[in-house]
């Protein structure tokens with residue numbers, strides 16, 4: 626690991642790979658029960674790429690045939706606190722006008738990122754916008770936003786794995802883990 630980055634002393638498993646896989650399948654079923662088969666997924670990079678990859682394959686088995694696009698937004702820098710200012714680093718390519726959109730993100734925390742993304746997609750005249758997140762930290766919300774589909778609600782601890790990073794490390798972990806810096 627890059628020497629300028631504080632190395633965690635331990636990463637404790639919070640949600641196992643098996644639990645994640647099970648929940649992704651049931652989330653796909655929930656999504657299929659309340660959205661049409663013809664949705665477009667807007668996946669917010671970088672954190673959501675693992676969840677999105679699993680979710681679209683689970684959606685296939687639930688009878689959904691999504692189109693998929695990616696948007697890179699940034700609100701964090703390299704620290705562990707949300708800065709509040711959201712920027713588009715890379716926009717989607719597809720036109721969302723009159724489409725049923727499912728925004729997919731890794732985690733809903735302050736809500737800054739998802740509020741920005743939802744407003745943007747609505748301004749572009751999508752017919753319907755829903756949000757799916759793998760994780761939610763309920764006590765840190767700074768904006769009035771809720772996800773329509775939530776994998777797990779977790780405590781206010783910094784987590785990594787399953788796409789989530791610390792300084793762009795640990796995205797490859799197949800489980801969700803809590804980082805211990807002590």
Ligand code: IMP
Nearest residue numbers: 672707733734735736737738783784789
């Ligand atoms: P927001 O605070 O709801 O805007 O969340 C912004 C982004 O911060 C998320 O999409 C994640 O990429 C990142 N984030 C929030 N909490 C954590 C965490 O515990 N670990 C890693 N990244 C996080």
Ligand code: MG
Nearest residue numbers: 670671672731
């Ligand atoms: Mg993110």
